[in-house]
Amino acid sequence: MTSQPPPSKAAQFKRLLLSDQVEFFCESHNGLSAKIVEEAGFKGIWASGLTIAAQFGVRDNNEASWTQILDHLEFMSDATQIPILLDGDTGYGNFNNMQRLIGKLEQRRIAAVCIEDKCFPKTNSFLQGDAQPMADMDEFCGKLKAGKDAQTDDDFCIIARIEAFICGWGLTEALRRAEAYHRAGADGILIHSALATPDEILAFKREWGARCPVAIVPTKYYATPTDVFRQYGFSLVIWANHLLRAAVTAMQKTAQIVKADEHLLSIEDKIAPVAEIFRLQDAETLRQAEQRYLPHGGDHLTAIVLAASRGDELGDFTKDKPKTMVPIQGIPILSHIVDAYQTAGIKHITVVRGYRKEAVTLPHLTYVDNDDFADTGELASLFCALRNRNGAFHDTIISYGDLLFSKYIPQIMMQEPDDWVIVVDSVWEGKTAYTRLGGFAECTAPNSREAYHASIYLTQLGRDVPPAARHGVWMGLLKVSAGATERLQHLLAEMLADPANKKAGMARLFQELRRRDVSVRVLYTVGHWLDINSVADVVQAERF
Numbered sequence: 001m002t003s004q005p006p007p008s009k010a011a012q013f014k015r016l017l018l019s020d021q022v023e024f025f026c027e028s029h030n031g032l033s034a035k036i037v038e039e040a041g042f043k044g045i046w047a048s049g050l051t052i053a054a055q056f057g058v059r060d061n062n063e064a065s066w067t068q069i070l071d072h073l074e075f076m077s078d079a080t081q082i083p084i085l086l087d088g089d090t091g092y093g094n095f096n097n098m099q100r101l102i103g104k105l106e107q108r109r110i111a112a113v114c115i116e117d118k119c120f121p122k123t124n125s126f127l128q129g130d131a132q133p134m135a136d137m138d139e140f141c142g143k144l145k146a147g148k149d150a151q152t153d154d155d156f157c158i159i160a161r162i163e164a165f166i167c168g169w170g171l172t173e174a175l176r177r178a179e180a181y182h183r184a185g186a187d188g189i190l191i192h193s194a195l196a197t198p199d200e201i202l203a204f205k206r207e208w209g210a211r212c213p214v215a216i217v218p219t220k221y222y223a224t225p226t227d228v229f230r231q232y233g234f235s236l237v238i239w240a241n242h243l244l245r246a247a248v249t250a251m252q253k254t255a256q257i258v259k260a261d262e263h264l265l266s267i268e269d270k271i272a273p274v275a276e277i278f279r280l281q282d283a284e285t286l287r288q289a290e291q292r293y294l295p296h297g298g299d300h301l302t303a304i305v306l307a308a309s310r311g312d313e314l315g316d317f318t319k320d321k322p323k324t325m326v327p328i329q330g331i332p333i334l335s336h337i338v339d340a341y342q343t344a345g346i347k348h349i350t351v352v353r354g355y356r357k358e359a360v361t362l363p364h365l366t367y368v369d370n371d372d373f374a375d376t377g378e379l380a381s382l383f384c385a386l387r388n389r390n391g392a393f394h395d396t397i398i399s400y401g402d403l404l405f406s407k408y409i410p411q412i413m414m415q416e417p418d419d420w421v422i423v424v425d426s427v428w429e430g431k432t433a434y435t436r437l438g439g440f441a442e443c444t445a446p447n448s449r450e451a452y453h454a455s456i457y458l459t460q461l462g463r464d465v466p467p468a469a470r471h472g473v474w475m476g477l478l479k480v481s482a483g484a485t486e487r488l489q490h491l492l493a494e495m496l497a498d499p500a501n502k503k504a505g506m507a508r509l510f511q512e513l514r515r516r517d518v519s520v521r522v523l524y525t526v527g528h529w530l531d532i533n534s535v536a537d538v539v540q541a542e543r544f
């Protein structure tokens with residue numbers, strides 16, 4: 001079943017405008033306040049000319065250019081999913097400017113615009129309103145028509161705002177204009193009043209009836225009970241400037257206190273914590289995207305090297321140090337491993353030590369000790385590393401301390417989004433050096449040219465996979481996503497509670513994952529690794 005895309009912002013707005021109940025829009029003046037309005041549960045935003053001008057520090061007299069307003073609106077629109085009704089002043093010019101405006105608003109997913117019948121540059125309605133000239137009615141009708149003709153989305157709405165009461169004209173003029181604007185194609189009327197009582201807007205609504213939806217801005221008649229607006233059948237109530245005014249009071253108080261105190265103690269617990277700002281900015285989504293798209297970011301990647309065992313098979317090589325410290329080409333195996341991880345962008349590397357732990361002292365690594373190494377196995381060492389982890393879980397690569405591999409191996413593993421990823425070498429027969437074998441792997445498909453493009457998964461892993469089922473050899477590296485690393489820790493705790501698993505190796509983990517139907521993604525490779533298990537391997541490794 002395909003899910004329906006959410007309705008466009010314009011469609012949402014139109015639905016609200018035409019709904020048979022009163023709807024409430026709240027002012028916002030930038031991306032942050034728009035988000036706050038949305039989170040508060042409002043279904044729509046009033047992009048107020050007054051408050052946008054004020055947050056710029058300029059007057060509500062078209063001092064900010066219309067393109068500056070547009071740029072600003074884009075932030076508000078990007079930050080929210082609910083429709084925005086722009087207070088478009090007088091349309092920033094004549095019919096031609098209005099047409100360009102509509103095009104630009106639609107591009108920015110602004111749902112609707114309200115234009116008022118005054119002259120450019122306009123003045124705020126509460127500043128000597130009755131001294132303000134009104135626009136010529138016919139010219140304003142032309143502007144509305146031009147706007148409606150310019151819109152490409154049928155749902156885009158144009159609200160005609162009548163300033164007849166503001167400019168000292170009466171009800172008759174208001175109704176005459178409402179009728180003309182309605183005929184010119186306006187989707188709704190905004191009737192404005194600067195009185196402290198709702199008398200004018202109620203008189204208007206009584207006469208106008210339900211010929212088209214009516215919006216109001218109760219800034220001055222704020223004491224009127226909302227039920228009155230409901231009873232009169234208004235469509236839209238706009239709280240037009242209250243967030244900016246709240247912010248101004250809070251900012252003034254805070255600035256005065258900090259200036260006087262010269263310290264932050266009296267305000268710190270009265271203001272939003274920085275974490276709240278990050279939340280509003282959605283820093284978390286970026287963090288997750290960085291994990292996905294910045295393979296060299298490093299900070300979110302970790303590696304665990306299982307290096308607790310002696311490596312008896314190397315004889316004298318490991319008398320006074322564990323296998324991971326045996327030198328190859330002049331430096332310990334562990335240095336090669338660290339080098340490969342660091343080149344792949346993995347900065348945090350944890351090494352599980354056991355045998356002759358004092359000999360494992362390379363710098364800039366985190367060490368965790370499995371002092372019970374002689375009587376426990378790889379899973380116990382891995383559990384030690386996870387349990388002693390510092391802080392959050394990260395994408396993690398787990399590998400052995402005696403394994404040489406090329407840096408491209410961890411790189412390709414980290415790029416795979418799957419929770420569990422292993423690398424399988426499909427060409428192993430005849431290579432004696434690979435005899436210890438992390439285990440034979442049977443996969444959902446053998447390695448082939450097609451396998452390169454397909455998603456292949458592990459079906460079983462171990463030494464006892466029948467020869468006919470073997471698609472390759474597990475190289476001894478496992479990538480586990482951050483979320484799965486947390487699950488892995490719980491799984492190991494569960495498994496190790498069973499004494500039978502005390503000495504269990506990694507193959508046992510894969511059996512358990514299979515039993516639980518956990519998919520393990522397989523990446524095929526050919527070569528690029530070496531498992532040091534004999535003196536002969538040490539010699540061969542000199543050429544690796």
Ligand code: SPV
Nearest residue numbers: 048049050051087125240
């Ligand atoms: C605005 O919010 O900018 C308005 C409403 O236009 S008013 O300030 O009341 O004119």
Ligand code: MG
Nearest residue numbers: 048049050087
């Ligand atoms: Mg305005």
